[in-house]
Each structure stands twice: as structure tokens, then as C-alpha cells.
Amino acid sequence: MLDLIFRGSFIASGAAAGGESHAADAGHHAVSYTGVMVYVGFVIAILIVCMVLAKKGLNNRFFKNKITASFEQLYYFIENLAVGIIGPHGRKYIPMLMVFWLMIFVSNLVSLFFDTAPTADLGFNLAMALMAIGYVQWEGIRANGVIGHFSHFAGPKLTGALIGINFLIFPIEIISEAMKNLSLTLRLYGNIHGGHQAVTAMNKLGEPWVPVGAFLLPVKLLTCVVQALIFCLLLCVYIGLVTHHEHEEGHAHDDDHGHEDHSATLEPEASPA
């Protein structure tokens, strides 16, 4: 059992058998397409089961069901994160942030007990990063318009001969924006896959009797939380950067009208969910 949990391949190897691994050499194994999809399905199944159980406890005035109470706490946590970083209009991003948080966190938890996990796959992480950064660009365009959003990449508005600096800043900012995908992807992949590699390497020290890598379990558990937090936190920061002008203008508009109706300035917008 220990071998299955800490060193074995369990589902991953079974699932990988149905697909094809392109880079099984040199320790950089990539789980096959089928394997990743099995893991993703497993994570989604865990989420759905938890949500079905939690939904039963929604009828009470106070959530006595522990799973419902946990989701409630997660909601407040994400709300604080969104409102604290993005601002009051950050509430509309809560469902999206919760989906990202839950997918990353549960995937990371899966990585504690199985040989691999969705978040230990570069393709999966890249997909999440592309979704996140793509959504940030979409929100930026919605908030500032196409020209307004892309003019941000050119830096502050300069005049005269200094305008050349804007042309220099623009490609750098575009590359920087594209690199956000890479940074989000590699950070998560490095932490989760690196955790596996560390466990595997340490297990070799105590083979065949002592699973030394098990001592890394608390650190890996901390990594599960921290990585989910970092991903959502950075997403909030990115959204806040592209939408804060809209919010400030909304406040300025309020001031012009003597704070008549604060909520009226915050146009309800549909979240991606």
C-alpha cells in the first residue's frame, strides 16, 4: 500500500497504458492524454460529490453540514481575496476564482496520494494559465476598450521625441504579458512535479522499508494550499490591474453626482461562469 501511495503509479500508469507518453525518459514523464483526462475526471468527480453533499446543507439558515460550511468559508476567503485586491467590483469574479481554486487545490491534494496529478502536467497548467490570462485580456478590453487596453502596454503617454519610448515599451509589455502564461504554468508545474520528484528521490534513500519521502507530506500539503492561493492571488492582481481604471472612473462619476447611487456605477457584468 505504501508503495502504491508513495512510489507506485496506481491510476496514472493504468491510464497511461491507454495513451502514449512522449517524454518518459530522464524522469520527465508526461502523463498521456487519457491519463490526464482520467485524473481531471477524477478531480471533477470529487468536486461534484462534495458539491452534491454540500448542496443538501444549503437549506438551513446556518450551514450545519461540515462540507457546506467549508464551502462557505472558502467563499468568504475568495471574496476577501477578490474584494481586497480587485475592489468591490471583484465580487463578480468569485465563481471563476472558486473554480480555479478548487481545481488546483483538489488536483494538488490528489498529487499527495497518487503518482501524478493534473497540476503536475504542463498541458493542464498551460490550459489554466491561458484561460486566466485570456480572461484578464477580455476583461481589460471590456473595461477600457480595445485601443484603451492595448495602449496600456505602451506605458505612460509621452509626447514629442519621447514617444519613441512608448514604441520600445509596447513589445516588452506584450512579451511580459505573454510570459505571465509561462510563469503561471511553470510555477504550478514546478512545485507539484518537483514535489513528486523530491518524494521519489527521498524514497530511494529508505528503500525498501522506510518511505522517507512521506516526511515531505506536510510540506507538500502546504504547497497544495500555497499554490492554489498564489494562482488565484495573481489572477486577482492581473484582473485588478486591467479593471481598476474602470472602477476609479466609476468613483469619479459618483463624486460628480454626489454619491447618489453607488451601485448604479457598477454595471453588473456576467462572470465567465
Added chain:
Amino acid sequence: MANDIEKKPSSSTTAFKIIIGITLMLAGGYLNSQHTFKSIEEPLAAQGIPLTFGNTISVIGVFLILFPVLNSFFFAPLMTAINERNRELENTFSEAESLRKEMGDMKSAYEKRISDTEAEAREKIQAQLKEAQDLRTQLMADAATAKEHMIAQAQEEISREKDKIMNELRVEVVNLALGATEKLIGENVNNETNKRLVQEFIEKAEVPSK
């Protein structure tokens, strides 16, 4: 606040997202099976970057399905429940606040009524006291008048009785004097004349009373 997060996307948008998601999932699987990105993936894998673009495309599809499904299945009901509870709590607090205000108003009205009642009672007591004082003064005055009247009447009666007794005394004295004189001189003198004479004498000899 609640409107922002409770606003549900239209069903057509959700259906569109799900269709796109399923398409991407299938497309990712198909492209992976056809090794479409092999020319990019193999050099990357050789450099230790095990990236599978088919996975990426499929996972994007999965997320496009997950966002609306999880939102409508769980997040929207969860947020509705939390917001309803918060609204209910806010209502309870505002109700408690209005009740507290109402209680304060009632308390101040009650205190005002008490102070009014006390002032009215004080006023009535003062009026009663004044009335009693007046009555006392009146009664004292009446009593004094009655006393004076009674004293005067008594003095008058005393005077009258005195006069009457004096007259009777005079008559008695005259009779005694005449009787004594008659016995002394042994003869019957003219009673009428004598009486008149004695009477005149007594009246002249009478010491005026004080």
C-alpha cells in the same frame, strides 16, 4: 453587490460555452491522437519540457464546460443562500435597530408623561393646599365673627338680665323699705305715693354700675 454575483448568464450563452467546450475537448483528443503537434512536442520533450498541446486544448474545453456547470449547479445556489442569509441578518439588525429606536421613543414619551403627570399632580396639590388655606382663613374669620357676635349677644343678655335683676332688686328693696317703714311707724301710708318717693330716692341714691 448581490446582483453582481447572482446575475446568471443567459442559457444560450451557457449552451454556447458548453458546445465550444465539448468541441475543444474532442478536438484536443483528436489532435493528440493524430500527433499534430509532434514536431513541436518532441523537441520540447527532448529538452525536458513534457508539454502536450492536445491536453491543453482539451483542458480548456473542460474549463469552458466547468465554469457554467459548476456555477449554475452549486456556486449560484451557495451565493444566493449566503446573500439571503446576510440580507436576513441585515433585516434583523435593522428591525432590531428600529425596535430600539421605537423603544427609546416610547421611553421618552413615557418619561414625558410621568413628568407631566407629576407636574399636574403638584399643581393640583398646590391648588388644594391653597384652597384649604383659603378655607381655613375663611373658617377662622367666620369663627371670629361668630365669636364676636356671641360675645356681644352674651354681654347684651347679661346686661339685660342685670337690668332686670336690678329692677327686681329695686322693687324688692322698695317693698322691704316700705314694709320696714310701715312696721316702724305703725301706720299705713299711702302706698302709691310712698312707693314713688322711695323709688325716686333709690334712683337718686343708686350708684351707677360699672
